[in-house]
Amino acid sequence: MGVITLENEFAVAVAPAKVFRAYCLEIDTLLPKILPEHIKSCEIIEGNGGPGTIRKITFVEGKELSYAKQKLEAIDEENLTYSFSLIEANVWKDAVEKVTYEHKFVPTPEGGSICRRTSTYYIKGDAAEINKDQINDVYGKKTAGLFKVIEAYFLANPDA
Template identity: 90%
Template sequence: MGVITLENEFAVAVAPAKLFKAYCLETDTLLPKILPEHIRSSDIIEGNGGPGTIRKITFAEGKELSYAKQKIEAIDEENLTYSFSLIEANVWKDAVEANKNNLNNSSLN
């Protein structure tokens, strides 16, 4: 099995700390509200929101991906970084061995 690395960078008109809070810390309440056509729910099923926490995201009906489980690996509120792994999903089971994500919300002055 090979390794694929993807890296994306994009600018948004939101302060880095505010984006970090919304996307990384308040995802369970915000994502279903702002993307109801894609995400039905996002729930912590184990843990307290810190490293080691397991989150289940349930997608809207009709999507190929019906659910995904993420494990939070690290959160650094001071440096605005957040890492998680995709540990389970109803698709890609035989094609993907590991999926790790690192988010870095920094200012591009």
């Protein structure tokens, strides 16, 4: 089994506590609300929202990814850190065992935030069809887009 580790930063013009709340604590209700063209539903299927909780995200029909299951690994509201593992999805199912994402939200001098994310892909066998550039091109851009949608939501709804 191989391991691919990537580090990314995503800038958001919203305070870290708000982005953390949206991305980590309220994702079940917020994602379908702000991304209805992509997300059909987001639900907890096991647990109470703390570490060990399993969440299932169901995407609208016609997307490459139809569903994904995440396991919440750790959450620290005081230090604005959050980690989860993608434990099941219908893409790369024969090539990837799991992906673990560790997030840290830090303030910027302008009042916004930076999300620093480390992604660790646990590759089954030699799975040569997966490489760092492919992951960064596809999933790094999708995550950057997600943070821009969250940013737009809070800029349009500052009291949310």
